[in-house]
Amino acid sequence: MKNNIKILVISLFFTGTVFAQNGQALIKKSINEQQSNLVEEFRTFLSIPNVAVNPKGLQDNANWIKNYMQSKGIEEVSLLTLPNSSMPPVVYGEVKVPGATETVIFYAHYDGQPVDSSKWFPGLHPFKPALYSGSYENGATVLPWLSAGNNYDVNARIYARGASDDKAGVMAIINAYAQLKALNIKPTVNIKFFFEGEEEAGSPNLEAFLELYKNKLASNIWVICDGPVHQSGKKQLVMGVRGDTHLELTVFGPKRPLHSGHYGNWVLNPAMELVRLLASMKNEKGEVTIKGFYDDVIALSTAEKQALANIPSVEDQLKKELGINATERTGALNDALQLPSLNINGIQSAGVGKYSANVIPTKAIASVDMRLVVGNDWQRQQQKVIDHIKAQGFFVTDKEPTDEERKLNAKICMVVQDKKSYNAQKTSLDNLYVRRISKAISLVDNEQPLLLPTLGGSLPLFVFEKVLKTSPVTVPIANHDNNQHAENENIKLKNFFEGIQVFSAIMTMEK
Amino acid sequence: MKNNIKILVISLFFTGTVFAQNGQALIKKSINEQQSNLVEEFRTFLSIPNVAVNPKGLQDNANWIKNYMQSKGIEEVSLLTLPNSSMPPVVYGEVKVPGATETVIFYAHYDGQPVDSSKWFPGLHPFKPALYSGSYENGATVLPWLSAGNNYDVNARIYARGASDDKAGVMAIINAYAQLKALNIKPTVNIKFFFEGEEEAGSPNLEAFLELYKNKLASNIWVICDGPVHQSGKKQLVMGVRGDTHLELTVFGPKRPLHSGHYGNWVLNPAMELVRLLASMKNEKGEVTIKGFYDDVIALSTAEKQALANIPSVEDQLKKELGINATERTGALNDALQLPSLNINGIQSAGVGKYSANVIPTKAIASVDMRLVVGNDWQRQQQKVIDHIKAQGFFVTDKEPTDEERKLNAKICMVVQDKKSYNAQKTSLDNLYVRRISKAISLVDNEQPLLLPTLGGSLPLFVFEKVLKTSPVTVPIANHDNNQHAENENIKLKNFFEGIQVFSAIMTMEK
Missing domain, CATH: 3.40.630.10 (Zn peptidases)
Known part of the structure; x- marks a missing residue:
């Protein structure tokens, strides 16, 4: 009751x-x-x-x-x-x-x-x-x-x-x-x-x-x-949310791991090729230097700009918390997030620390993710990166290179495109x-x-x-x-x- | 008998x-x-x-x-x-x-x-x-x-x-x-x-x-x-033999791994910083671009030049066997080996392939080995690399950075110097x-x-x-x-x- x-x-x-x-x-x-x-x-x-x-x-x-x-x-x-x-x-x-x-x-x-x-x-x-x-x-x-x-x-x-x-x-x-x-x-x-x-x-x-x-x-x-x-x-x-897409890049070196003494200076090191490739994708100001990377971005509305302006500054707090002194892009965090991004999720070639050995590795792999904003299309965005890799002189393939492809191409990059990608929404x-x-x-x-x-x-x-x-x-x-x-x-x-x-x-x- | x-x-x-x-x-x-x-x-x-x-x-x-x-x-x-x-x-x-x-x-x-x-x-x-x-x-x-x-x-x-x-x-x-x-x-x-x-x-x-x-x-x-x-x-x-020395380079990012969506574009990615650093060390012709890298090299004697000229060419056979089309240095393998080298033995940051996740990693590590020729001193050669890293804007330390060091420096690289190195002999x-x-x-x-x-x-x-x-x-x-x-x-x-x-x-x- x-x-x-x-x-x-x-x-x-x-x-x-x-x-x-x-x-x-x-x-x-x-x-x-x-x-x-x-x-x-x-x-x-x-x-x-x-x-x-x-x-x-x-x-x-x-x-x-x-x-x-x-x-x-x-x-x-x-x-x-x-x-x-x-x-x-x-x-x-x-x-x-x-x-x-x-x-x-x-x-x-x-x-x-x-x-x-x-x-x-x-x-x-x-x-x-x-x-x-x-x-x-x-x-x-x-x-x-x-x-x-x-x-x-x-x-x-x-x-x-x-x-x-x-x-x-x-x-x-x-x-x-x-x-x-x-x-x-x-x-x-x-x-x-x-x-x-x-x-x-x-x-x-x-x-x-x-x-x-x-x-x-x-x-x-x-x-x-x-x-x-x-x-x-x-x-x-x-x-809204940013869209998301991934590429896995593998640069190939010699077919077998080589002694870095007996071949170092003469055989191309795939890790060095990969780092040079990745370094070519972004400048010191944090801008992605891949051709057309920002072309499709639709500008923010006035209301959106106002909403962003209302967000309290957390940048100093974040820097302290994360133990960082500088950021990739200057300005507010949320301003940076209104743009498409390119980020190295992981990179690996042979071993480091206790697994390090004196070798020229056979390959070097980088996992790259890209965030997209409204206007970007994930397939188009992937293609821009692939075109960039080609422009750096790489032969691009989607599988392990054949002997014939190895014979014909100085630089080879396997690009595995994530097909489960999706676009932004707002x-x-x-x-x-x-x-x-x-x-x-x-x-x-x-x-x-x-x-x-x-x-x-x-x-x-x-x-x-x-x-x-x-x-x-x-x-x-x-x-x-x-x-x-x-x-x-x-x-x-x-x-x-x-x-x-x-x-x-x-x-x-x-x- | x-x-x-x-x-x-x-x-x-x-x-x-x-x-x-x-x-x-x-x-x-x-x-x-x-x-x-x-x-x-x-x-x-x-x-x-x-x-x-x-x-x-x-x-x-x-x-x-x-x-x-x-x-x-x-x-x-x-x-x-x-x-x-x-x-x-x-x-x-x-x-x-x-x-x-x-x-x-x-x-x-x-x-x-x-x-x-x-x-x-x-x-x-x-x-x-x-x-x-x-x-x-x-x-x-x-x-x-x-x-x-x-x-x-x-x-x-x-x-x-x-x-x-x-x-x-x-x-x-x-x-x-x-x-x-x-x-x-x-x-x-x-x-x-x-x-x-x-x-x-x-x-x-x-x-x-x-x-x-x-x-x-x-x-x-x-x-x-x-x-x-x-x-x-x-x-x-x-x-003779080349000398050998190693450096392990660790570039530091945020103190904790960050979601690449929520922070990508704003927080510096240590893998990107490391690849940019490594890429700055060698040009497309395979020449190490670190200041003074070749300065101490003692020229070959006439007899040594003659001995090198007597070595049969194996370059084409090697290229075929290794599945490579081009080399880092043009010319004969043994000519390249008369110079000091810089080689990435391994590189690692977060994961790739099935271990790849959408993160900004906390650090990126590269294991680098350098071969030395007569005239080089391993400590001097290590120092040239360290000076180069500093010239790229990095604070260089030999241990994990403190909070204070993180606060004061935009880019931090820990360099672990291999003390068991040795010089060349001929x-x-x-x-x-x-x-x-x-x-x-x-x-x-x-x-x-x-x-x-x-x-x-x-x-x-x-x-x-x-x-x-x-x-x-x-x-x-x-x-x-x-x-x-x-x-x-x-x-x-x-x-x-x-x-x-x-x-x-x-x-x-x-x-």
Whole structure:
């Protein structure tokens, strides 16, 4: 009986901004009381390996999420698959809200970047989550997991692959709804859940998948949870993402490794050829010197320029934190991210350190990634690089060179083009949901989120507009120093808990 | 009784060139009859790991050699050590020849280059010797080891670490004497055996060792067995070696790996900084562009120029064999080797291929080796590179940068200087043993060996002149395509068997 009265009171209460604020206070209190459970459930989730080379692990993740959603009271949950593909299942769910006329679909992904556990700090392992008092790099110490009823220091961090990118998103979205349901707060919109399992592999099947499930996935807006909040710690609403494409370049030297004494000076060293090639791609000012590299870029709108100007300066803080004195491009970080980029992800030829030997290596490999902005086309951008390599005198091939090709060409570069690339996407700042979602997020801590024209990172968001004619916006929750895409990935508990609040606020956003 | 007559006949016979030629024919026949035993013994020797990281393995090698020498009738054998050092024992032996007034000391080393067995071809392993019908790269097939009395195809190759560099030298020298003893052919000189165990580590203790055993090691000439014969297959007598020194360069980026999307374009990529630095060190013509790099080089003598002109051209054959169309320096291989070199041994930053991730790496490492010629000093040569790095705007340190150093410097390069470096050495073509050893070698196959002013490779031969005031000459035996210093090291059986002949010829050289 008491319960019923409470529900009635809440239902009466939470209409209008003031009431929504009080709703947020209730949700915050409730999350606070459930800290240890939430962390324990997150920890269990993070223990399931989620890398592309392990399809069974991805399936296990999908099954876990499905059960977890059902346990949180989401009734219509299913694993959707794309027939005749290797696409891991999408975990899908729906909540229909009586009287709601709009539908918001929430996206996150449960797969993670590849891992090399040997590179993680001692005591850390990608799939053995560990809790630390803060940032490991800054000397944090390991903490115990707490039993029910105990509270964590919210500056503590969980270390594991996917902790921030992007299992945190899955957890925050599900628990946002779970909180509303537990507190009997009625969402203002119909809710759809969409958890993908191959985002880090470039979502090669997403477009076909959306085509197949077009009707089921109808919505007014996609809300994507991925990436980090602003380096200042401020929340942000992100209108777009850069596109992403890769090339792997292999320069060939002699067919067998040669003694660097007996042949050094005479036989071309492929590592030297590769470094000269890479060095030719960018100047000291950080400008890519590949012909036409910036040609397709569409200029920013006035509103976008204004939004960028509103972003607080974090450059000095970042330099200190990262231990760097200078940057590649002068000026603000977010100005630099409005341009296409070219970055060496990795480079390798023979061995260094204890593996170094006195050889002329047989080949040298560089993995290069390029970020794209609106206007760029990934195939055109790849071609510009290939043309540049040719202009440096290389014979370009897409496979190991034949003896005949070796005989005919002084310099040979194998270019493996990533076909799972995608273009940038940007939602207009005029989109009506921008204002409403912005306002909802502001209820969490009484501060307007920053409006970011584009995230530096990439997601295949263009497909939502292309297939479903629906725009996406991104609401990141992770701390900016989360080591996303690298070893020692982590999330700050404060960001995890506030993330839950953020999505519950969006699920209850006003007109 | 029959045996005694035979010995008498031989003893009478082998004085003068014609007789020496007949001696060589006998030795060749004898080696031929013992092929399977020799190969079996070599195989046993090659199975004992001989890398610097495994001191126990090196000791096992030394013990094995000592026992082997004794089994071949060398009576005065001992393991000589350098007190208070980590130097593996030198296996030392002596044979005093009645009436001989000169002493030749034969050198080889039993340690090998570092190994990464995962890089060896399938079926091969550094310490599990395998026999192939020819060169693995050219599609050779595996062959069985033969039992006593059977003969091998001499084009077959043994694959193992040390097969050519330089356990072959140890085997050839010991068995050269063993053949003479078995056939009762009296050497013309006293013989000393000197087998070192840390040549591949740069022989850091050799100088102190020679000082300590100065008297014991007195000789008229050092004959070094190491390195390959000429690419044409001709034997060669080598007057010198290039010196060798190393630097390991580490360029530092952000303190933690960064998402290449969220920071790409803004944070300096250490891999890009490193490639730009390395590219600044050499031009397209293969000339090192570091200031003063060639300044100390002492010009060749007329006799040396003539010797170089006599070397047959192998450049076209080599290009074909190595699958290369062009070379770094135009002109003859041996002309290029008369100059100091700068070579990238290896380079590494983050991962490539399946280990590639979308990051800005935290650091990028290059291992650089430099060969030196007479006139160069390794410390001066290292300093030229360091000065060049500074001139490119880098702060140079010899350890990981502190936060303060990171704060103050835009570009930081850690340079680890190899202190176990050494200078070049060259024996004059006027040395009287050059003619005599040359003539001895020519008896093996009735062809004068090539005279090479310097080998491209390096040995710490300067110490023999410095400490003992005795000149060294080098007599290589390995096939040139032996993959020395790399994976898949091998020796052709023909080279192994002829190597035994070569040293027996030198041990019986005429005045």
